Amino acid sequence: MVIHMHERLFGSIRFWVKLFAIAFFVSGTATHSKEGHPTVTGPGLVTEKPAGGQFVEVDGAYMVPYTETLPGTDIKFEMLPVPGGEFLMGSSETEAERAGDEGPQVRIKVEPFWIAKCEVSWAEYQSFMALYDAFKKLQLLATNPNQQEGDAAQAAEKLNLIKSHAWNGSVEDEWGVDAVTTATPLYDSSFTYEAGDAPEQPAVTMTQFAAKQYTKWLSGILGRDYRLPSEAEWEYAARGGTTTAYSFGDDAAQLGDYAWFDENADFQTHPVGSKKPNAWGIHDMHGNAAEWTLDEYREGTYAGLGKGPVDAAIALCWPTKVYPRVIRGGSWLDAAPVLRSAARHKSEEDEWKFKDPNIPKSPWWFTEEPATGVGMRIVRPLKTLSAEEKTRVWEADVDDIRQD
Numbered sequence: 001m002v003i004h005m006h007e008r009l010f011g012s013i014r015f016w017v018k019l020f021a022i023a024f025f026v027s028g029t030a031t032h033s034k035e036g037h038p039t040v041t042g043p044g045l046v047t048e049k050p051a052g053g054q055f056v057e058v059d060g061a062y063m064v065p066y067t068e069t070l071p072g073t074d075i076k077f078e079m080l081p082v083p084g085g086e087f088l089m090g091s092s093e094t095e096a097e098r099a100g101d102e103g104p105q106v107r108i109k110v111e112p113f114w115i116a117k118c119e120v121s122w123a124e125y126q127s128f129m130a131l132y133d134a135f136k137k138l139q140l141l142a143t144n145p146n147q148q149e150g151d152a153a154q155a156a157e158k159l160n161l162i163k164s165h166a167w168n169g170s171v172e173d174e175w176g177v178d179a180v181t182t183a184t185p186l187y188d189s190s191f192t193y194e195a196g197d198a199p200e201q202p203a204v205t206m207t208q209f210a211a212k213q214y215t216k217w218l219s220g221i222l223g224r225d226y227r228l229p230s231e232a233e234w235e236y237a238a239r240g241g242t243t244t245a246y247s248f249g250d251d252a253a254q255l256g257d258y259a260w261f262d263e264n265a266d267f268q269t270h271p272v273g274s275k276k277p278n279a280w281g282i283h284d285m286h287g288n289a290a291e292w293t294l295d296e297y298r299e300g301t302y303a304g305l306g307k308g309p310v311d312a313a314i315a316l317c318w319p320t321k322v323y324p325r326v327i328r329g330g331s332w333l334d335a336a337p338v339l340r341s342a343a344r345h346k347s348e349e350d351e352w353k354f355k356d357p358n359i360p361k362s363p364w365w366f367t368e369e370p371a372t373g374v375g376m377r378i379v380r381p382l383k384t385l386s387a388e389e390k391t392r393v394w395e396a397d398v399d400d401i402r403q404d
């Protein structure tokens with residue numbers, strides 16, 4: 001099924017080169033806007049107050065839901081506005097099944113943003129994977145001495161276009177192109193699709209490095225800033241204004257209406273958005289795929305923040321090492337308490353790549369449970385990202401490449 005979809009949707013290298021020419025143009029025009037400008041333009045923002053439905057008022061404009069289509073495909077995803085506000089991150093000491101790392105509770109101030117209604121699906125993620133394949137082929141063409149001279153020059157030009165746009169120039173400069181693009185293929189390992197491979201199922205098993213590269217690629221082809229959520233943004237959106245263990249209340253007996261988890265998932269992921277959403281219209285914040293955030297995991301993060309209010313951007317624990325990093329929401333593999341809004345989880349270094357046959361091990365994929373339940377969801381901040389922020393949220397950690 002997957003191969004069939006690749007053939008149908010992503011046919012030829014020529015297609016992707018065209019797509020990149022378009023993306024380059026879109027992105028090029030977008031960068032004319034002044035860095036740090038308070039609001040972005042484009043879909044999701046209107047100046048007239050909507051007559052109804054979900055919207056968030058900001059500086060005389062209105063954030064509204066919108067749908068993105070990946071250029072050249074019929075693959076779509078929906079984004080929903082999340083209001084700015086304050087909330088208590090973490091769980092109260094009386095919450096059943098709470099763990100020590102969920103406290104002490106800290107008041108966090110969150111800026112408005114858009115969040116994907118659903119987890120990133122295989123259809124979306126495989127578009128990125130297909131591009132990577134095309135990149136590899138172009139790279140081969142550009143470096144193949146047996147080609148016609150004209151072809152090689154043309155291929156090199158296209159390769160530069162893709163490199164300048166989609167991949168991390170700084171890491172490549174430091175490590176040589178081979179460090180990222182040649183030695184570590186974005187292969188589909190035999191473990192990648194253990195939880196299912198249908199286009200509507202959530203993409204899982206990717207590393208946080210891969211997830212960040214996906215958001216960079218997506219931002220490039222759509223001309224808007226997409227990134228992973230911070231841990232605080234994730235919990236704020238998951239709660240949807242609630243203070244209970246789950247977004248629908250405290251009663252785990254209702255969890256089956258809202259989430260795929262170990263009691264109902266039958267050992268696989270399920271189509272994204274097929275359970276009830278939370279109050280803000282967001283699906284699968286509890287269960288199905290667990291979700292990457294930007295943060296490094298530290299047991300004492302909250303204690304270090306005081307009582308607040310603390311801006312979410314300040315509360316973000318920027319990684320200083322590759323492991324552990326924060327994963328939220330629990331997955332199809334997990335029991336009910338693991339899916340609670342406040343529950344925190346972390347990536348593991350060696351255990352999650354134990355069966356990886358690559359030497360060095362792939363920076364793109366994990367091979368083990370519970371990593372086979374780990375996927376991602378994207379957000380788009382209301383404020384455009386500064387150059388420094390782009391580096392932080394998109395670029396590879398050099399340590400990640402080195403370690404892998």
Ligand SMILES: [Ca+2]
Pocket residue numbers: 119284285286287288289290291329330
């Ligand atoms: Ca989820």
